[in-house]
Amino acid sequence: MNMNVAERQRECHSQLLSSHDARDLLNSVDAFLFDCDGVIWKGDTLIDGVSQTLDMLRSKGKKLVFVTNNSTKSRRQYAKKFQSLGISVSEDEIFCSSFAAAMFLKVNNFPREKKVYVIGEEGILEELQLAGFTGLGGPEDGKKTVQLKPNCLFEHDKTVGAVVVGLDQYINYYKLQYGTLCIRENPGCLFIATNQDAVGHMTDLQEWPGAGCMVAAICGSTQKEPTVVGKPSTFLMDFLQQKFQISCSKMCMVGDRLDTDILFGKNAGCKTLLVFSGVTSQSTLHDPSNSIEPDYYTNKLSDILELLGP
Amino acid sequence: MNMNVAERQRECHSQLLSSHDARDLLNSVDAFLFDCDGVIWKGDTLIDGVSQTLDMLRSKGKKLVFVTNNSTKSRRQYAKKFQSLGISVSEDEIFCSSFAAAMFLKVNNFPREKKVYVIGEEGILEELQLAGFTGLGGPEDGKKTVQLKPNCLFEHDKTVGAVVVGLDQYINYYKLQYGTLCIRENPGCLFIATNQDAVGHMTDLQEWPGAGCMVAAICGSTQKEPTVVGKPSTFLMDFLQQKFQISCSKMCMVGDRLDTDILFGKNAGCKTLLVFSGVTSQSTLHDPSNSIEPDYYTNKLSDILELLGP
Known part of the structure; x- marks a missing residue:
């Protein structure tokens, strides 16, 4: 037609x-x-x-x-961005997917003694902390490398009860293995995606791979589907x-x-x-x-x- | 039941x-x-x-x-591995997915003047070269970082006509953006996956994310499905x-x-x-x-x- x-x-x-x-x-x-x-x-x-x-x-x-x-910033960081552009917006009026991830854990009574592994950026870690949860990973693990050697065991924290995946410009094989091990081996471990946007305007001139890229990677290695908390x-x-x-x-x-x-x-x-x-x-x-x-x-x-x- | x-x-x-x-x-x-x-x-x-x-x-x-x-090695590298284990196997008897990727391009008359961007390891680059193709990326791009700044344009080679994705322990945001741009912006650019194994025994003690992880990441950012050449x-x-x-x-x-x-x-x-x-x-x-x-x-x-x- x-x-x-x-x-x-x-x-x-x-x-x-x-x-x-x-x-x-x-x-x-x-x-x-x-x-x-x-x-x-x-x-x-x-x-x-x-x-x-x-x-x-x-x-x-x-x-x-x-x-x-966008999960790279927290509500606080977004309020600052609004302010820098001359618009007065309070943190209470902002709902970013980093905040959504933390609220999802909160409303689902995620145990405080369990940890959350983050494939993503600072915003997610800040929101987790504000909600009273312990986050691991994030930008810090962007510097880590793996040792693919005989008799080398890649250790992961058995108390991780959720993996949150968002946009991560510091994505690497270390984080992919860490998140994959938690989801595959820690009983009941949640797999939460901030969102699944394929690409986004990380710079004014261009689109770049979005959270959908990192989330798909973990779907690919775990053969599991995430719970999406963003739009x-x-x-x-x-x-x-x-x-x-x-x-x-x-x-x-x-x-x-x-x-x-x-x-x-x-x-x-x-x-x-x-x-x-x-x-x-x-x-x-x-x-x-x-x-x-x-x-x-x-x-x-x-x-x-x-x-x-x- | x-x-x-x-x-x-x-x-x-x-x-x-x-x-x-x-x-x-x-x-x-x-x-x-x-x-x-x-x-x-x-x-x-x-x-x-x-x-x-x-x-x-x-x-x-x-x-x-x-x-x-496994696409990380070439046929030559596999023959050496067999030899080191005391088994005599000729290169002609070995069909690894790195070789399969190069042969796929060959039997489909991929133009020699076009380039191939590799998200993967040495084996793919070696097989491409042996088949007469020009490969870019691979381990070398594992060291590269991105600049997410205003007015910064991430440039990619417009003559890339195929992106080959395999297992890549040096995966990073630079490579993800490079491969994504080629597939999204270079007209007719092929998206070839060596395989889609979720995990593999990268070390004797543990499974690690396989090519399926990197391939899924590029599916996630491009919203395209690859041509798979391996099993x-x-x-x-x-x-x-x-x-x-x-x-x-x-x-x-x-x-x-x-x-x-x-x-x-x-x-x-x-x-x-x-x-x-x-x-x-x-x-x-x-x-x-x-x-x-x-x-x-x-x-x-x-x-x-x-x-x-x-």
Whole structure:
């Protein structure tokens, strides 16, 4: 079946955000959930008009929540990043997947005496510590090497009860073996993925392998599937709902990725708004191979402000 | 459905190798294909009676072929290993997955002017060179690090036309990004996996993440599936058949792994013999979750010699 762009747009149930839709959203939604990279900023640069749009939403009494799959930073580190970009956001408003991993262990009563092995970066270790858990691995094990020699036994801590895997620019064979041994040999050891994003904008100019790369590596060696705590899994949403006591139908998820942000919002029954200021283009949205359709789409977050008018 | 061991053995169509079967095999088979680790040796130690068994088979005029998924060595390096263990095997009799990767490129007329990026070890680079191809990466890139800084562009060679991924104890983020960029951005770039073994005996005392770990990582970041050239894919078998002009029904595959060796033999229509001198135990073979059944099973290769008698 060959369709031209106009036909594909008619097939798609998403609507280009209109002034009417923007007013409707503002009237029907109590909380706006934002992805960060590609919506709020690109790399270390704020996207045009974001600050004014957030101010307007706050002035209307809307709850703002920032939900990111990036696990390399903690909530505290994210609050600092917002501050450095001139936006005042409190730690309580930030839900990064490093925090999600720690909260997953907490709500599942992970025993304090057990340890958590981390294939990932500083953010995960900091969130684990803040939640009262003992983390091992992380950046420190990035310097370690292995000895593939006869009679050499690679020892691992038998009290590790969970392996958390996120984006790790210091990934190596030592960590892969450590995590694999814990999951294969420690009875009941959990395998938690912060997220499974294939790639992400680790630098402004390029995409790089994301947590999905490291998570897949451990799936490959253990032949096990992880519990995912970041988007699009429902764990974070359930946690958010419990914390803020807002019904999902009164929330709008704003994001630049179909398979994480928009799917996350749709899975939970939120309204969804796709912005083209990140990794997704209009042609990807309307491509016949795409089955994830947001309620609305627009170029960038601040379009809401313009559409509402003075 | 609960079955005891005896019942499960009756359900299984595999037979414990008998004297009659051994004689039958010797009469009906022209070529014996052997996996190496777990059949011929364990780590750097020859398994009991292997040397005498191979001598007997050669004396009966049988063709011997050694087929291993290990890609870290080249054929030349394997011939040296056999020699160091006191067994005379020629390079022509060895089919390792590093060689398979180079042959795959050759039979598919991979252009000589294009380059091959290697996530893997020395064996792959050596086989590529012997086949007349230009390899990049490998152990050398194990020392490289990345710069995740604004305005920093990670450059990759646009003339890379294939990425070969095998077991790599020097895996790092640099190589993951390099391979990912080639597959995502170089038009038509091939993604070749030497094999997908989850783990392997990198040391005598322990299993370690195998090529399946590194291959999965690249699947995770590229969202692409590789072409597998090692066991259990049929590429090596087609190649072997063409080279030796022996029908598969006249071959017997001997191995210690169900999902690679035995499946490889069965896929091609060879006779299959599972030995318990490697990673598979009798209980795994007879476990209800196992669906891969060899024609015969026995403890170790030299049982053939004993069963045939003096």
